[in-house]
Amino acid sequence: xxxxxxxxxxxxxxxxxxxxxxxxxxxxxxxxxxxxxxxxxxxxxxxxxxxxxxxxxxxxxxxxxxxxxxxxxxxxxxxxxxxxxxxxxxxxxxxxxxxxxxxxxxxxxxxxxxxxxxxxxxxxxxxxxxxxxxxxxxxxxxxxxxxxxxxxxxxxxxxxxxxxxxxxxxxxxxxxxxxxxxxxxxxxxxxxxxxxxxxxxxxxxxxxxxxxxxxxxxxxxxxxxxxxxxxxxxxxxxxxxxxxxxxxxxxxxxxxxxxxxxxxxxxxxxxxxxx
Amino acid sequence: xxxxxxxxxxxxxxxxxxxxxxxxxxxxxxxxxxxxxxxxxxxxxxxxxxxxxxxxxxxxxxxxxxxxxxxxxxxxxxxxxxxxxxxxxxxxxxxxxxxxxxxxxxxxxxxxxxxxxxxxxxxxxxxxxxxxxxxxxxxxxxxxxxxxxxxxxxxxxxxxxxxxxxxxxxxxxxxxxxxxxxxxxxxxxxxxxxxxxxxxxxxxxxxxxxxxxxxxxxxxxxxxxxxxxxxxxxxxxxxxxxxxxxxxxxxxxxxxxxxxxxxxxxxxxxxxxxxxxxxxxxxxxxxxxxxxxxxxxxxxx
Numbered sequence: 001x002x003x004x005x006x007x008x009x010x011x012x013x014x015x016x017x018x019x020x021x022x023x024x025x026x027x028x029x030x031x032x033x034x035x036x037x038x039x040x041x042x043x044x045x046x047x048x049x050x051x052x053x054x055x056x057x058x059x060x061x062x063x064x065x066x067x068x069x070x071x072x073x074x075x076x077x078x079x080x081x082x083x084x085x086x087x088x089x090x091x092x093x094x095x096x097x098x099x100x101x102x103x104x105x106x107x108x109x110x111x112x113x114x115x116x117x118x119x120x121x122x123x124x125x126x127x128x129x130x131x132x133x134x135x136x137x138x139x140x141x142x143x144x145x146x147x148x149x150x151x152x153x154x155x156x157x158x159x160x161x162x163x164x165x166x167x168x169x170x171x172x173x174x175x176x177x178x179x180x181x182x183x184x185x186x187x188x189x190x191x192x193x194x195x196x197x198x199x200x201x202x203x204x205x206x207x208x209x210x211x212x213x214x215x216x217x218x219x220x221x222x223x224x225x226x227x228x229x230x231x232x233x234x235x236x237x238x239x240x241x242x243x244x245x246x247x248x249x250x251x252x253x254x255x256x257x258x259x260x261x262x263x264x265x266x267x268x269x270x271x272x273x274x275x
Numbered sequence: 276x277x278x279x280x281x282x283x284x285x286x287x288x289x290x291x292x293x294x295x296x297x298x299x300x301x302x303x304x305x306x307x308x309x310x311x312x313x314x315x316x317x318x319x320x321x322x323x324x325x326x327x328x329x330x331x332x333x334x335x336x337x338x339x340x341x342x343x344x345x346x347x348x349x350x351x352x353x354x355x356x357x358x359x360x361x362x363x364x365x366x367x368x369x370x371x372x373x374x375x376x377x378x379x380x381x382x383x384x385x386x387x388x389x390x391x392x393x394x395x396x397x398x399x400x401x402x403x404x405x406x407x408x409x410x411x412x413x414x415x416x417x418x419x420x421x422x423x424x425x426x427x428x429x430x431x432x433x434x435x436x437x438x439x440x441x442x443x444x445x446x447x448x449x450x451x452x453x454x455x456x457x458x459x460x461x462x463x464x465x466x467x468x469x470x471x472x473x474x475x476x477x478x479x480x481x482x483x484x485x486x487x488x489x490x491x492x493x494x495x496x497x498x499x500x501x502x503x504x505x506x507x508x509x510x511x512x513x514x515x516x517x518x519x520x521x522x523x524x525x526x527x528x529x530x531x532x533x534x535x536x537x538x539x540x541x542x543x544x545x546x547x548x549x550x551x552x553x554x555x556x557x558x559x560x561x562x563x564x565x566x567x568x569x570x571x572x573x574x575x576x
Binding site for chain 2: 002005027041043045046048049050086088226227228229230231232233234236238239241244265266267268269270271
């Protein structure tokens with residue numbers, strides 16, 4: 001079996017153009033192979049196929065949640081599915097966030113999880129995994145404006161007040177970017193490790209700050225994905241394939257990537273400068 | 276043990292190359308594939324203008340291989356070459372073959388001229404046989420069109436020109452026409468037009484419906500074609516189609532291929548496949564008492 005059929009159980013609009021769809025699927029093995037940060041290829045027959053990292057999954061009740069921002073035809077169609085209808089997924093693909101005592105060692109030091117906009121979605125399974133570890137955790141959630149804020153109740157339920165919400169325009173929470181908030185925290189607290197996902201320029205700036213301070217980190221990067229099997233080369237960032245070696249890269253990998261923070265590639269493979 | 280082979284002016288350290296379409300979207304991956312052990316690396320088929328290719332899904336996995344309908348997606352020859360210039364020193368150190376495609380004789384010529392002018396490639400491989408892009412496929416179905424495009428490209432470049440042909444009923448005529456008009460080598464075969472349907476979605480998997488089948492399913496067919504062409508023609512042959520093990524490599528060499536290309540197997544075994552295949556080939560040659568690859572090529576005839 002190549003694609004796994006998923007049936008839409010429930011749907012909610014989290015914020016402007018941001019939706020969560022929860023699906024049921026009868027494939028325990030598929031769910032068991034998921035890890036925070038790994039991605040699935042979502043196929044809407046006759047419309048499109050695109051990568052998404054699930055925002056939640058549950059092996060015991062066979063559910064998978066996809067949280068996404070409407071950007072094109074595929075995500076628009078996904079957002080307008082009615083309960084009971086089916087989509088198809090294949091995967092999971094890539095390397096996810098690595099969580100281990102060895103990585104997180106540092107005793108009283110803090111572990112930070114930083115999400116920007118829709119980049120917060122794949123961090124939820126990571127936060128749940130980190131909560132199983134004996135670490136002090138703080139989550140930074142950054143948005144452009146209050147009308148784009150989502151998942152805050154969920155994060156509060158998981159972490160209590162050990163999180164910071166920021167908006168670029170100051171319409172909710174702290175005024176400023178994710179990078180500003182993390183920088184402030186770094187000045188006040190000893191941080192042992194940072195996990196992040198969000199727009200590439202946010203990640204790039206954060207990466208520079210963390211390199212400067214010597215804080216190890218992992219970041220989930222986005223690229224155009226075609227085959228997801230490691231052979232077409234569409235998702236290559238320098239010499240690394242997003243679908244095999246990524247989408248999560250660590251600080252050592254990121255440091256060596258000349259395209260990180262500079263270029264993305266279109267469907268044709270043309271480099272497009274990041275703004 | 277002498278594993279070196281020559282195809283026109285192209286000298287290779289051994290006969291195992293990376294096939295076109297696999298990982299060749301960016302120069303960085305070509306360098307990585309070469310450093311992983313490929314003797315030559317071939318770019319994605321480049322056209323004059325950038326092409327997005329078909330919408331997703333562009334690939335379907337089947338038990339005996341893969342079916343792809345990428346649709347000749349590529350950044351366009353100019354963008355590609357400009358990116359190559361940034362790593363020119365590294366690229367000129369390795370054997371890069373530029374695969375080119377077009378929708379008219381003139382487009383093939385223009386792309387060939389640009390590649391020649393930039394001076395990075397060691398050879399050209401004309402993709403005349405992409406099974407899922409009608410306009411390109413037609414070039415290798417009609418010996419007259421093959422003649423036109425091969426002649427025009429050979430006149431426009433100083434690089435050796437390899438012609439990649441597909442599985443057609445008149446393959447012998449097409450190859451004859453390509454050689455007569457200047458081809459230095461023949462690459463055979465391209466993927467074979469095929470499809471896959473998802474029975475639960477009740478739809479063809481590929482957005483383009485049809486694609487090109489590659490992988491173990493087509494190996495015996497490709498082998499037969501190489502065997503036949505070796506009987507009939509004297510130019511070097513490059514075998515491609517489902518080569519997955521060192522035994523497959525040996526079979527193709529015995530059938531008459533001077534070199535071979537691998538693609539689909541990279542999906543299963545990663546880039547370490549080049550070293551594995553080479554090791555197997557060398558062990559076989561040692562055990563069977565071959566000291567030079569030349570003694571192996573065409574031995575099955």
